[in-house]
Amino acid sequence: xxxxxxxxxxxxxxxxxxxxxxxxxxxxxxxxxxxxxxxxxxxxxxxxxxxxxxxxxxxxxxxxxxxxxxxxxxxxxxxxxxxxxxxxxxxxxxxxxxxxxxxxxxxxxxxxxxxxxxxxxxxxxxxxxxxxxxxxxxxxxxxxxxxxxxxxxxxxxxxxxxxxxxxxxxxxxxxxxxxxxxxxxxxxxxxxxxxxxxxxxxxxxxxxxxxxxxxxxxxxxxxxxxxxxxxxxxxxxxxxxxxxxxxxxxxxxxxxxxxxxxxxxxxxxxxxxxxxxxxxxxxxxxxxxxxxxxxxxxxxxxxxxxxxxxxxxxxxxxxxxxxxxxxxxxxxxxxxxxxxxxxxxxxxxxxxxxxxxxxxxxxxxxxxxx
Amino acid sequence: xxxxxxxxxxxxxxxxxxxxxxxxxxxxxxxxxxxxxxxxxxxxxxxxxxxxxxxxxxxxxxxxxxxxxxxxxxxxxxxxxxxxxxxxxxxxxxxxxxxxxxxxxxxxxxxxxxxxxxxxxxxxxxxxxxxxxxxxxxxxxxxxxxxxxxxxxxxxxxxxxxxxxxxxxxxxxxxxxxxxxxxxxxxxxxxxxxxxxxxxxxxxxxxxxxxxxxxxxxxxxxxxxxxxxxxxxxxxxxxxxxxxxxxxxxxxxxxxxxxxxxxxxxxxxxxxxxxxxxxxxxxxxxxxxxxxxxxxxxxxxxxxxxxxxxxxxxxxxxxxxxxxxxxxxxxxxxxxxxxxxxxxxxxxxxxxxxxxxxxxxxxxxxxxxx
Numbered sequence: 001x002x003x004x005x006x007x008x009x010x011x012x013x014x015x016x017x018x019x020x021x022x023x024x025x026x027x028x029x030x031x032x033x034x035x036x037x038x039x040x041x042x043x044x045x046x047x048x049x050x051x052x053x054x055x056x057x058x059x060x061x062x063x064x065x066x067x068x069x070x071x072x073x074x075x076x077x078x079x080x081x082x083x084x085x086x087x088x089x090x091x092x093x094x095x096x097x098x099x100x101x102x103x104x105x106x107x108x109x110x111x112x113x114x115x116x117x118x119x120x121x122x123x124x125x126x127x128x129x130x131x132x133x134x135x136x137x138x139x140x141x142x143x144x145x146x147x148x149x150x151x152x153x154x155x156x157x158x159x160x161x162x163x164x165x166x167x168x169x170x171x172x173x174x175x176x177x178x179x180x181x182x183x184x185x186x187x188x189x190x191x192x193x194x195x196x197x198x199x200x201x202x203x204x205x206x207x208x209x210x211x212x213x214x215x216x217x218x219x220x221x222x223x224x225x226x227x228x229x230x231x232x233x234x235x236x237x238x239x240x241x242x243x244x245x246x247x248x249x250x251x252x253x254x255x256x257x258x259x260x261x262x263x264x265x266x267x268x269x270x271x272x273x274x275x276x277x278x279x280x281x282x283x284x285x286x287x288x289x290x291x292x293x294x295x296x297x298x299x300x301x302x303x304x305x306x307x308x309x310x311x312x313x314x315x316x317x318x319x320x321x322x323x324x325x326x327x328x329x330x331x332x333x334x335x336x337x338x339x340x341x342x343x344x345x346x347x348x349x350x351x352x353x354x355x356x357x358x359x360x361x362x363x364x365x366x367x368x369x370x
Numbered sequence: 371x372x373x374x375x376x377x378x379x380x381x382x383x384x385x386x387x388x389x390x391x392x393x394x395x396x397x398x399x400x401x402x403x404x405x406x407x408x409x410x411x412x413x414x415x416x417x418x419x420x421x422x423x424x425x426x427x428x429x430x431x432x433x434x435x436x437x438x439x440x441x442x443x444x445x446x447x448x449x450x451x452x453x454x455x456x457x458x459x460x461x462x463x464x465x466x467x468x469x470x471x472x473x474x475x476x477x478x479x480x481x482x483x484x485x486x487x488x489x490x491x492x493x494x495x496x497x498x499x500x501x502x503x504x505x506x507x508x509x510x511x512x513x514x515x516x517x518x519x520x521x522x523x524x525x526x527x528x529x530x531x532x533x534x535x536x537x538x539x540x541x542x543x544x545x546x547x548x549x550x551x552x553x554x555x556x557x558x559x560x561x562x563x564x565x566x567x568x569x570x571x572x573x574x575x576x577x578x579x580x581x582x583x584x585x586x587x588x589x590x591x592x593x594x595x596x597x598x599x600x601x602x603x604x605x606x607x608x609x610x611x612x613x614x615x616x617x618x619x620x621x622x623x624x625x626x627x628x629x630x631x632x633x634x635x636x637x638x639x640x641x642x643x644x645x646x647x648x649x650x651x652x653x654x655x656x657x658x659x660x661x662x663x664x665x666x667x668x669x670x671x672x673x674x675x676x677x678x679x680x681x682x683x684x685x686x687x688x689x690x691x692x693x694x695x696x697x698x699x700x701x702x703x704x705x706x707x708x709x710x711x712x713x714x715x716x717x718x719x720x721x722x723x724x725x726x727x728x729x730x731x732x733x734x735x736x737x738x739x740x
Binding site: 030310312314322324325326327328329330331334338339340341342343344345346347349350353354356357360361364366369 | 400684692694695697699700701704714724726727730734739
């Protein structure tokens with residue numbers, strides 16, 4: 001049943017949402033830091049951080065069934081940003097192990113209550129443009145997951161295509177409540193530019209790391225390649241007191257590699273084509289495209305306190321988070337990111353290279369700034 | 371007698387130095403402010419402000435005979451920077467009246483002691499590259515001034531020529547102790563680009579506002595066009611208590627217009643061709659040319675705290691005065707000026723337009739930043 005256009009989207013009673021909140025976002029330095037990564041920031045001027053916005057758009061579908069998984073270093077910040085999150089719904093990883101152990105732990109916790117419960121995993125640091133359309137896609141994905149599939153939400157690639165995995169789109173599947181879901185023939189990890197262009201032409205979809213699957217199914221799929229990991233995750237779920245002792249033994253691996261790719265090869269993956277705008281805010285050029293141009297300053301995008309920015313004939317993006325006035329004069333495609341302890345000045349064309357700055361700062365002993 | 375190469379240049383007993391310390395330097399915003407103009411700053415990383423450097427290079431010629439004229443707003447800062455300046459050697463203008471009243475007041479004060487004493491006037495905010503050569507030129511100018519001329523130090527124009535007045539260079543004058551001094555045929559105020567290029571070709575010299583003249587001669591020349599001003603200046607010199615009452619009646623006019631131009635037309639001006647590098651540090655492009663390139667970062671010039679600047683493949687100038695780390699990444703000919711309350715990002719090509727930023731800030735009610 002569609003809820004698009006309704007004020008109160010209908011709850012999906014068997015859905016539990018898992019939000020892995022991790023990733024440093026080094027290409028958004030100095031806004032995003034190891035100590036304060038991307039997901040904790042309001043990057044689009046909505047007044048809510050990316051994490052808060054992620055919870056906001058999923059909580060109506062699964063009230064009181066949102067779990068957040070984050071690193072020990074960020075647990076306090078997550079609690080501050082999500083004061084309504086029950087303490088037992090925050091799962092804290094003692095050390096980073098990529099996405100599979102994080103999501104797998106949530107599945108193991110959920111499985112103890114109901115192996116048939118559906119788990120939907122959504123990154124904490126993506127931007128989604130049409131919340132109603134997103135919720136409708138999730139609803140379809142849940143319907144498909146109830147039939148035992150691992151379901152991904154497939155993104156129509158924006159030009160230029162993001163450098164991430166793609167899912168090949170096969171025949172439509174007939175599933176009640178999931179009219180647009182299709183069979184996935186294969187995942188192709190980070191195709192080269194020529195292959196990526198060919199896939200875009202062919203109408204293939206992009207994997208944005210959004211997976212919907214029954215808890216028991218996920219653990220079964222994982223057990224095929226990683227039986228030890230499933231055993232350990234179930235031990236931790238049964239006795240959280242063992243987390244610190246057992247966590248370090250877990251393999252560092254993404255859910256894409258551990259489950260999605262082998263499951264697709266085995267014909268177990270379905271895709272719901274997304275009908276909503278999506279962006280992983282990978283760098284400042286990407287961020288700029290999400291911001292409105294200033295009405296009195298065409299070509300300039302401002303993040304932060306607009307009243308601090310004075311522009312004379314420049315284009316680009318200015319992030320005014322340093323509390324001081326930022327003046328840009330006659331400079332094109334500039335990226336200025338002002339924070340209290342560090343300032344970045346670059347161009348849109350060099351946005352992908354910002355991560356090299358973080359590496360340089362670490363090399364010269366300025367980890368305090370990263 | 372030459373003192374070049376000596377450690378202790380010989381004193382010029384009849385010379386009194388006047389240093390008008392004024393001018394906002396708006397094209398160097400946000401380093402230079404109305405509240406803290408250019409002359410109060412160390413713009414070349416020597417550890418001394420432009421004002422202090424000006425005193426340093428002139429005081430050996432006229433120990434205990436250096437007068438500084440500044441506005442009421444900057445008197446405290448000048449006293450702080452020049453703790454050895456006797457209080458009576460700081461002349462405070464109640465309100466700005468351009469250079470003629472400032473220098474004229476110094477002449478009137480000096481004339482009471484000795485009308486034949488020579489006054490040398492030198493702006494507080496210029497950079498001079500070879501102090502010994504400069505002192506030698508001043509010595510020659512004093513010798514010429516003793517014969518009753520108004521003597522200017524003429525700059526060989528650097529390419530491109532500065533947009534200021536030029537002095538036409540005529541026949542050599544024979545004067546003892548002033549072998550290179552020449553007669554000035556005329557001053558030409560701010561010639562257009564074509565005319566300026568022609569003058570550069572013709573070997574004409576540029577007027578940098580450095581005048582050397584006997585106090586009595588200066589007041590006589592001034593009295594020809596502005597007898598009221600001379601009368602008022604002599605009243606103030608006789609009774610400094612009347613300064614506040616009389617100062618506002620003085621005409622706002624530069625020494626170039628009030629004296630140098632009419633005197634040149636009357637054949638009373640001589641020029642000593644300068645043999646020292648000179649720069650009025652008019653904007654950040656000019657400032658950049660005065661700074662050394664970073665040895666490990668060709669094309670980058672840094673002012674302020676070098677350890678705060680991290681560069682990856684950029685060229686231009688970074689002024690790190692904000693106390694935090696400044697990172698420039700892959701951007702060419704950039705100008706980044708970081709201060710605690712304002713940041714400027716522009717390009718070398720737009721350096722002349724920085725003054726429009728100051729006007730904009732005033733228009734939008736941010737005088738506090740100007």
